[in-house]
Amino acid sequence: MSMKSLFKKTFLIGMSMMTLAPQFASAALESQLSGYLNKDLQEIPVIFVRGSNFYLHKATLISLYEKRGYSAIWVDANGKPNAMAAAVREALKYGATMNGLNPDDYWDRIVENIYTSNTDGRFGPTFELAVSEAVIRYVTHLSTGRFDPMEIDTDIKIAKKKFTEYSELNQVISAVQANVSAKALAAGLDKFAPTHLRYVDLKQLLAYFRSIQSAGGWSQIKLAKKSLRPGDKDPAIPAIRGRLQSLGYAVPSTGDVYDAELKRVIEDVQGVNGMGVDGVIGNEVMTFLNTTVADRVFQLEVNMEKVRWLPKAMESRHVFVNLATTEFQFFDEGRKIMHFKTINGQSYRRTPVLRNMLSFVELNPTWTAPESIIFKDKINTLRGKDGQEYLRKHRMRLIRKSDGKEVIPSDELLQSLSRSNFPYLLRQDPWRKNALGSIKFPLPNEWSIYLHHTDNPDLFDESKRHLSSGCVRLEDPFTFAEYILRDNVAVKSTQTDDYWPKDKLESFVPPEKSDAYVDRENWEKRIHLKVPVPVYLMYLTVDRAQDGAVRFVKDVYGQDERVAKTMKAVRHGNELF
Template identity: 25%
Template structure:
């Protein structure tokens, strides 16, 4: 009898909470709060309706561990590069402070407590769904970044399924694991963020005196500060021969300075100069912001990049060929100059064109080539260009010398320029096509000398690759090296479809992780990060 009475009281208690949950949801829908994303809110409301407004978090039951689990997650969410205050932490913390008022030991729920429990239950759910969405898709909507950024992750969360999982397991961790980014780079950046937070909390980090210069065999009190900082960044290894208070700039310290310079994109001179001091004196909060942004950019990628894929990073001017998470080969790339920047997006390489023609885009023909044609009527013939009447596939080829080029400007330039296959061709001897809205592809280049340069933003947007033969071997494993070389040196164009399209990701990451787990910072060549960081920290919740 007593058990039946308790069950009846519990049912009445939850009915009262459900009543106030319904009132709260109806109220929110009538005067909708803009604090959170409408779509996710409606998913939460619909979920409550399906369960007749039965509460999820069991705030009034001493056996419920869900609220404390979630509050503990918010306590450490900064290690994901997220801000707990974006998820109503201050409001939810009231539960922690007043937990005694929520737990009803006598199976009696006062009206005022039921109302508070209902409102807090809903706040927990809405907050939880937002953090799941941000872990899965990031805070910033890529659509707000403009047409030059579209990684298209399509990582939609199933709110109902995740909430059911939480209720059935009485545990939020399985749901968190479901949405947690699976990419190796994410965990590397997360460890990096944790490390930089520890550095920022370390009172031993000190600034170098501006205006000084330190090099091998220098003796200065500033060497002590330099040594201690490099020990903390792990560029200098602590050992019995490394005296922390030594004022001598020795060979081991020079090696550590070079390591720090390489990781921060400086000339590896081993000399502490004005540029070095400016970087080392940069507030640690700035580096933390870059790593947080790196985590956000990683969340914009799909859960799976594909067993076999190509990963390009614009600020690093690098390309990786990856198979089953193993980097098969790395090579240098040349990307778009600032005024013709390479967009950030993903696609699938579907075919390869050996010994390609180059149909010159009108913008390049008008802005780059037309002045040269006007200056030298023989320019087109000398550089192996053909001139066609227009862009129709069947258009007539015409003699450039019959055109009065002095009368040709952008508004009446209707011609198509095509460069013949050969070593002179701007596409080189092969190009790799992944159809997209940006008309971007990868290709060989006759200008091999440009790969020597550290900064390589020289193209008109397309990506020139250092070792096209190796790329062809990676994409067309059924072909021998000799077959590929033969096709690259033909005088006629040849298309070959890939048996399996290969994913390619063109990214913009200004922070990476080296083999030692240390941060590597790259130049923000397109000056994107300042805007992105501002959007990241000021963006309202999705």
């Protein structure tokens, strides 16, 4: 069916709901609701509500009403709004606000107009289904997010979840019907929100910053000169201390002098928020402090939207890499066990957002350069006069794709290489300066993204660590490997040893700064896990530091901006997206 035909038919059905309802005033509401929803379900899957910008989706409404025998929820036997309607009106407004959603996406002016004007019950079925559509839309957005994240950009590889908890939704509604309360209904609907700590924490921060916003926000802090260094005196320093305290940073001293204690706090702020750490109160620090409360509220709402892409409850054991803060966290039995630095993709080679399962650890990995890196970084060097020397120095080989055999790289062959003539794999042997380091944590994805060691650990000392070509480099990979292998090694014919402490893992790889070759028998040594570990790569620009202070890091990838634009453009149920 064409969209034009669908719009025409749905519009007429919407009209008929409003004009024919009085004819059925004496009929059971259950029959009316069932009839509207099940008639021509396959041919016409939606009902248009006249004057609104959303549809009534028959299939999802049926998923709810079938659970309750099509009994009405929001209107009485005469089609008039009941106490549940008054309760849901308040619950949607309150719940959406507290969860960083837009209340007008649920209880909009059309629903409000019907609510206030339907005193004779003639719009009873229309109102009943419109409110249920709003409630389903709300819990779906609360649970899964407002849109498919993969439609935002190519670096987001997590598909939108499907809402299926209609039985649970009916249970919440039925429980509140027995003792109607807007507060109880709001709490019941809130059960569909993510329950893990990241979401709960962002929600608490949103409430905190909303309270500041309600009190008038905060003023802009202006320095008497361009920047401040330790020892400087400035009338703005007390305001800086106060702003830092409001963000959770412990500022023990007072006064208008930039003293040593304040310098320590400023350096901490710079370090945990991805700035250059120099102890100078300059443009970066002042931008961080002067960003308006309204902008921080919206940044929180954007990050809450992204967290809804995750499972409702995170696995008790999982890896979480925050690509925005360049940090690795490992959780076991719900507790954070490890926290260390990562190096992630540059702004033009963004590490994608994804979820994968880690099923084995690999010692002494070879590295096969992706074509994107070959053609961006390597091919001109290979074609140059020192191409052979480059391959030798970096212990790289050309492997023919057709038969997997190594090719001797003559100058003539190297100079003939091009984007259209490169029938080879460019593979690096295992050694300490291998691009992957000496240990790799492969992830099954088509983008060749995984976790690994590094040949340049000094880069972890940098505060700005978006430096890689896409993969995630780990600061302390051997400690992580030891932990996940403990009592979790899958014994196979090729791997019979089930005990892998850190010192044993490191004994299989060359020592740091060594140029030693790795014995062939130890190349790509795999140790499989009995129980794989979920790995999440997410990009969140709002977080808590380990001491509880609030972090707002720079949107290096521009992902917040792209998500924000989508949030502003999207409409109910994605009809107009």
